[in-house]
Amino acid sequence: MWLWIVGIISLIVAVRVIYQRQSGVCPSKRLLDGKTAIVTGSSAGIGKETARDLARRGARVILACRNVAKAQRVADDIIGTTGNGQIYVKQLDTSDLNSVRRFAKDIIDNEKQLHILVNNAGIVAPDDKQLTSDGLELAMATNHFGHFLLTNMLLDLLKKSAPSRVVNVSSDGHYLCKNFVVEDLNYEKRPYPGSWASYGQTKLANILFTVELAERLKDTGVTTNALHPGCVNTEIFYKQGSKILGYLFGFLFILMAKDESLGAQTSIYLAVSEEVENTTGEYFVDCKITPTKLDLAKDRGMAKKLWEVSETLVNLSQEDLSYGKK
Numbered sequence: 001m002w003l004w005i006v007g008i009i010s011l012i013v014a015v016r017v018i019y020q021r022q023s024g025v026c027p028s029k030r031l032l033d034g035k036t037a038i039v040t041g042s043s044a045g046i047g048k049e050t051a052r053d054l055a056r057r058g059a060r061v062i063l064a065c066r067n068v069a070k071a072q073r074v075a076d077d078i079i080g081t082t083g084n085g086q087i088y089v090k091q092l093d094t095s096d097l098n099s100v101r102r103f104a105k106d107i108i109d110n111e112k113q114l115h116i117l118v119n120n121a122g123i124v125a126p127d128d129k130q131l132t133s134d135g136l137e138l139a140m141a142t143n144h145f146g147h148f149l150l151t152n153m154l155l156d157l158l159k160k161s162a163p164s165r166v167v168n169v170s171s172d173g174h175y176l177c178k179n180f181v182v183e184d185l186n187y188e189k190r191p192y193p194g195s196w197a198s199y200g201q202t203k204l205a206n207i208l209f210t211v212e213l214a215e216r217l218k219d220t221g222v223t224t225n226a227l228h229p230g231c232v233n234t235e236i237f238y239k240q241g242s243k244i245l246g247y248l249f250g251f252l253f254i255l256m257a258k259d260e261s262l263g264a265q266t267s268i269y270l271a272v273s274e275e276v277e278n279t280t281g282e283y284f285v286d287c288k289i290t291p292t293k294l295d296l297a298k299d300r301g302m303a304k305k306l307w308e309v310s311e312t313l314v315n316l317s318q319e320d321l322s323y324g325k326k
Helices: 002-022 045-056 068-082 097-110 138-160 172-176 195-216 243-256 265-272 300-313 318-322
Strands: 036-040 060-065 087-091 116-119 164-169 222-228 283-285
Touching (some): 036 045, 036 138, 045 060, 045 068, 060 068, 068 087, 087 097, 116 265, 138 164, 138 195, 138 222, 138 300, 164 195, 164 265, 195 300, 265 283
Parallel strands (some): 036 060, 060 087, 116 164, 164 222
């Protein structure tokens, strides 16, 4: 009995050590004095550690979060640990298109430049279908539609601030999506597939969004890339989806996964590294380009179609795109 226990513990420790040693770490020492960055969903997890690293490099960092009180505590902690007082909190709920529009207009009205946009906010999909007040499926709204609208509204500011970067946090969870029906992203014509399949659809959307965005940003000085942060021990598993599976994955990740700081490394790498200055439209794992093996994620036609459908579902208007222009 004891030999079994010792063996299991040894295996867990070995997996953890090997996995963490193989994980990519951003080698760049680049400073960001005079640069402005936005990190969505930065009140916890890899978003928080991404914001902390950018602050440590001297950037002016805006924590764009749903829970303002929680985000302010994180901002105070980042200020205390980095000595950078240019850390600000603004309310943003990416599942609510009105919230996205208010946030984007606030940024356009009050910020003269934007060099880094990290679209990090995300949830695991719930077990049962849930719709937002905009009539959008909750996980897709949070993980894709909100960031799609936000990025489009801030593109003019990003272009004016070029060279600038858009970093989209996706996941290898996109492999869970085997049937991407772009005409039915809200599951109105087909059964809701459950938590993890729905989550996989949103993560595939992140990659396809990146592919089409890169095409539309050619020769603008704005690059965009997507990434898988790895298996990271964060609170995301406890917030949505199956509670049993959530706590099971959470427990396993506590034992074997990356911590939040290590999980943030690829996001940081894409936001700051000189090595990817002119790289765009790629998918990264552990700070390396890692082409996805899922054919759907490489489908340029699907990427364009997703963009067009997303424009319709978020009601992207000329007013959204031209707000703040003189």
